[in-house]
Amino acid sequence: MRQFLTFFLLCGLVFSCSKDETALSEPQGRISIDFRHFAGTDSLLIGKVYYPNAAGNEYRVSYLKYFISGLCLYKNGRKIWQTKTPPISINAKYQDCLQAAFEQVPVGSYDSLSFAFGIVPEYNYHGGFEISNDDYDMYWPINLGGGYHFMKFEGHWRDGDEFGTFAFHVGAKENLIIHGFKLPLDVQEAQSTNIIMTMNTHEWFENPYLFDLSKENGYTMGNQGQMNNLVLNGQHVFKAKLQDF
Amino acid sequence: MRLFQTSQKTLPASIVVSILLVMLLSMALSCQKESNQTTRLKPYIIELPNSFPRLEIPDDNQPYMERIALGRKLYYDSTLSNDGRACASCHIQAQGFTKSSQNVMPVLHHANLAWKNLYMWDGSQSGSLEELMYFEVTEFFNTNLSKFNSHPEYPALFKEAYNSSTITGEDLAKALAQFVRTLISANSKYDQVMSGQATFTELEAKGHAIFTGERGSCYHCHIPPLFTDNRVHNIGLDSTYEIPANQGYFHSTGDSSHLGHMRTANLRNIGLRSSFMHDGRFNDLKQVLEHYSNGVKQSPSLDPVMIKSNGSAKLHFTTEEIEALEAFLKTLTDSTFISNPELSQA
Numbered sequence: 001m002r003q004f005l006t007f008f009l010l011c012g013l014v015f016s017c018s019k020d021e022t023a024l025s026e027p028q029g030r031i032s033i034d035f036r037h038f039a040g041t042d043s044l045l046i047g048k049v050y051y052p053n054a055a056g057n058e059y060r061v062s063y064l065k066y067f068i069s070g071l072c073l074y075k076n077g078r079k080i081w082q083t084k085t086p087p088i089s090i091n092a093k094y095q096d097c098l099q100a101a102f103e104q105v106p107v108g109s110y111d112s113l114s115f116a117f118g119i120v121p122e123y124n125y126h127g128g129f130e131i132s133n134d135d136y137d138m139y140w141p142i143n144l145g146g147g148y149h150f151m152k153f154e155g156h157w158r159d160g161d162e163f164g165t166f167a168f169h170v171g172a173k174e175n176l177i178i179h180g181f182k183l184p185l186d187v188q189e190a191q192s193t194n195i196i197m198t199m200n201t202h203e204w205f206e207n208p209y210l211f212d213l214s215k216e217n218g219y220t221m222g223n224q225g226q227m228n229n230l231v232l233n234g235q236h237v238f239k240a241k242l243q244d245f
Numbered sequence: 246m247r248l249f250q251t252s253q254k255t256l257p258a259s260i261v262v263s264i265l266l267v268m269l270l271s272m273a274l275s276c277q278k279e280s281n282q283t284t285r286l287k288p289y290i291i292e293l294p295n296s297f298p299r300l301e302i303p304d305d306n307q308p309y310m311e312r313i314a315l316g317r318k319l320y321y322d323s324t325l326s327n328d329g330r331a332c333a334s335c336h337i338q339a340q341g342f343t344k345s346s347q348n349v350m351p352v353l354h355h356a357n358l359a360w361k362n363l364y365m366w367d368g369s370q371s372g373s374l375e376e377l378m379y380f381e382v383t384e385f386f387n388t389n390l391s392k393f394n395s396h397p398e399y400p401a402l403f404k405e406a407y408n409s410s411t412i413t414g415e416d417l418a419k420a421l422a423q424f425v426r427t428l429i430s431a432n433s434k435y436d437q438v439m440s441g442q443a444t445f446t447e448l449e450a451k452g453h454a455i456f457t458g459e460r461g462s463c464y465h466c467h468i469p470p471l472f473t474d475n476r477v478h479n480i481g482l483d484s485t486y487e488i489p490a491n492q493g494y495f496h497s498t499g500d501s502s503h504l505g506h507m508r509t510a511n512l513r514n515i516g517l518r519s520s521f522m523h524d525g526r527f528n529d530l531k532q533v534l535e536h537y538s539n540g541v542k543q544s545p546s547l548d549p550v551m552i553k554s555n556g557s558a559k560l561h562f563t564t565e566e567i568e569a570l571e572a573f574l575k576t577l578t579d580s581t582f583i584s585n586p587e588l589s590q591a
Contacts, residue, residue, distance in 0.1 A: 047502045062502055062549065126296055133362050136298045137474035141457045141464050154549040156502065165549035219554045222459035226554075 027107040029187040031071070033115075033195045034243065035090045035098040037064065040202050046093050050158060053205040055212035057159040059166065061201060064092035065138065066151035070120035071102050073110040073185065081106055086129035087119045087148075089138065092199075101192075110185040113195075117177040117234060118150030124173065140171040144222070150175065153204060157213040166218025168204060168230055175231050181240040194243035203237040204230060282408040286311050291359070294431035295440060296470050300359055303373055306419045308426065312406045314591070316424025319417060321590040324396065326386045332421075338589050341514035341582070342428060350490070351525045356430035356513040356582065360471055366523035367493040368477040368508040374425055379418035388417060428588060430513045433579040436470065445576065452573025455566055461537070463570075465550045466509040472577065477506035478548040481541035481558055482522060490524055504546040514583070516575035530571050538562040 037044040039051035039061075050058035069087035073080050088100040123129045124147035131138070131148070138148040153168040187193050205211040209229040211218065220226040286309035293300055302308065323331045335352045336342040342355035350366065364370040364377050382388045393399045393412040403409045409416050435453075437443035445453060455461040457469065468474045477494040486492050486504040494506035507523050521527040527536065541551055541558035551558045562570070582588070 047498075047500050060502065131298045133298050133301065133360055133475060136360070136468060136471065137476055139464070139468045139474075143454070143458055156545065156549070163545060165547060165552050167549040167552075217552065217554050217556045219549070219552055221462065221465070221550075221554070223554050 027189040028104045029107055029189055030101060030103050030192040031073075031105050031113075031185070031187065031195065032099050032101045032192050033068075033071075033197050035092075035100065036196060036198045037092045037095075038198060038200050040200065043095075044092060044201055051202070053202055053211070053213075054207075055205060055210050055214075057157045057213045059155050059157045059205070059213065061092070061153070061155040063152055063154040064201070065135075066090055066117060066153075067119050067138065067148065068100060068115050068117060069123060070114075070116040071100075072114045073105070073187075074112045074114070075108075075110050080108070080110060087123050089132075089135045091134075105187050105193075107187050107189050110187070112180060112182045113185065113240075114178055114180040117179055117238075118170070118175065119148055120176070121173050124148065145172050147171065150177075153201075157218070159214040162214055164213065164218075166213055167220065168218060169221045170227050170230050170234075172227075174224075175227050177231055177234045179235075179238050181238075183240055183242060185242075196241050196243050198239045198241075199237050200239070201237070204233050207233060207236055209233055283307070283309065286406065289313055291426065291429070294429065294470065295436070297357075297431070298360060298471070301373075302359075302426070303375055306375055306422060308423060309406065311402075312420055312423040313427055315402050315406050316420040316422065317588075317591055318402075319421050320424050324392055324399075325382065325388050325417070327389060330386075332381075333590065338585075339583055341430075341517040341578075343518060345519040346525060347520050347528055348525050349520075350523060351518065351520050354511070354514060354518070355425060355428045356511060356579075357471060358428060359426040361473070361475055361511075363475055363477065363508050366507055367496060368506070369494075369497050374422040375415075375418050378421040378425065379414055382417045382421070383414045388414065390414065390417075393417070428582075430579040430582040431470065432581045433513070434576040435573075436579075438576070439470070446572065448569050448572040449576050451566075452569035452571070453576075455562075455570055456573055459553075460566075461560065461562075461570065462550070462553065463537075467512050472512040473509040475509070477503065477508050478550065479503075479505035479544070479546050480507070480536075481505075481543065481547050481551055482526070482536065484542040484544045486544070486546075493523070502546050505544065506546065506548075512574060513577050514579060516578040517583070530574060531567060534562065534567045534570050538567065 042049070042051065044061060044064070046064070047060065047062050050060045052058050067087040067089050071083040071085070083102045085102050090098050090100065092098070126139075126142070126146050128147065138152065140147045140149050149169055149171045151168065151170045154166065156163065156165050183195065185193055209232055211229070211233070220230060289308040289310050291300060291308055319325060320332045323329050323334070325331060335344045336355050337344050343352045346352065353366065358374060362371060370377055370380055390412060399412060403412045403416055403420075407416050407419065434443055438445050456463045466474050466476070466478055479493070483491050483505060486495070492504055494503040495501065497503070515530070519528065521530070521533050527533050538560050543558065547558065553560070
């Protein structure tokens with residue numbers, strides 16, 4: 001009896017040191033989303049290659065970082081679950097380890113998901129969630145509403161002899177993009193359901209708004225009109241599929 | 246659960262006590278990140294200043310008073326070098342842990358280094374403070390470890406703080422990192438205004454608005470309250486980059502799009518400095534502000550954020566705007582930091 005109790009206590013301790021301390025009342029699984037970045041059909045290479053956009057300029061990406069937040073799962077048009085995980089940043093520079101993981105997802109089948117490109121209002125203020133040193137650069141000034149940039153997409157363009165820069169910055173609650181996808185998701189106990197989310201950076205420059213970098217300035221900070229164009233184009237940047245093994 | 250409760254009631258006290266002891270022991274073993282030796286040390290809590298990002302400290306070098314004191318002793322001790330210099334010979338507290346110079350690469354000041362992950366003017370070093378200190382000790386100072394191991398005081402101090410029998414480069418680096426992590430500047434007039442304990446003058450307030458608004462858009466890179474973004478940028482100081490000293494982050498990546506990229510300077514205590522930029526080319530703040538106003542040069546690696554929405558990289562500040570920005574920048578001087586006796590030679 002004594003040994004049994006000691007063993008029992010030790011087990012309890014081992015568990016108490018691990019991070020997930022919530023009592024598992026209902027069976028739970030995990031959803032993980034792998035983010036991948038393409039310029040058209042090519043894998044996006046940061047700082048190296050110029051890619052053609054719809055307006056006929058060529059662009060080279062020097063920086064692409066964004067937040068995603070507020071993952072929700074649905075069934076038959078009804079929201080079943082929303083994550084409590086704080087916003088997650090995705091920096092396209094780290095090609096191979098861009099995984100956003102969501103734990104404690106109730107087991108079950110769902111038919112669609114949505115997430116916010118940017119930071120849902122409950123987190124979007126200074127101190128709204130713990131920001132790492134790496135993501136400190138996403139700060140959004142107080143006098144523009146505070147919180148954090150949803151995206152910094154920066155680079156250089158060239159068109160014949162002309163060249164220049166673009167800095168597509170987006171933030172502020174009116175510019176939050178909600179992405180929704182129909183995907184049959186079968187979340188199983190203690191298993192991970194993996195989704196591959198692919199961003200095509202060409203899409204930021206077209207459909208519906210044709211961004212011609214040689215004709216207009218691509219510095220969007222403080223320019224709600226241009227940010228709105230990005231929000232419109234941004235609706236189509238992602239494609240989602242289930243990872244098949 | 247029920248089993249546990251009912252059984253416990255019937256257990257004699259001695260057994261309960263022994264169970265509790267096992268509990269405590271196993272807790273110490275399973276949760277503690279360092280060896281038992283640290284239990285004798287006095288823990289030190291580094292307080293996170295308002296709005297600072299998360300402080301990341303390696304598990305195996307958690308702060309303790311003894312370790313910080315040891316790092317402080319090292320910082321001021323010329324035993325580290327082979328030519329009579331200590332860290333503090335160039336990083337002088339009264340000057341904000343830098344040393345005034347002109348037209349040469351300025352000594353980088355030390356303030357809030359715990360929140361950096363890219364170091365040196367050109368961003369050529371990265372990693373934890375411990376890794377950076379290891380570089381300082383082994384490469385920059387080429388420290389002779391036998392001087393430490395045969396020293397009258399250090400072996401006992403390192404034994405106490407790190408339980409090390411032989412002092413290694415890693416030990417020196419860890420101790421230095423402990424002290425450098427406490428060099429926190431967060432009590433300038435700017436900080437006091439932000440926490441409601443002081444108010445800006447009209448001119449300072451105007452400068453603050455330019456700095457943190459689109460008129461100056463300085464905040465894009467010099468993000469308050471750290472006043473850096475831990476990234477590298479080309480701010481258009483040159484239009485060509487033949488001179489190696491101006492090539493910046495290109496040295497680290499070999500990527501021509503990084504030519505002229507330097508790490509965003511941390512503007513804390515900027516009012517105490519006498520030369521500016523990676524090569525000390527400017528000798529007063531007005532010249533720096535003139536650069537942002539009219540001097541930015543185009544080049545294929547100019548930072549995208551330097552070209553504003555009117556398509557120009559020149560901000561064309563008025564004389565009054567320059568004065569306002571200068572007044573604001575001077576509110577970043579933290580007089581308690583540069584006189585804090587806990588940070589000076591013991």
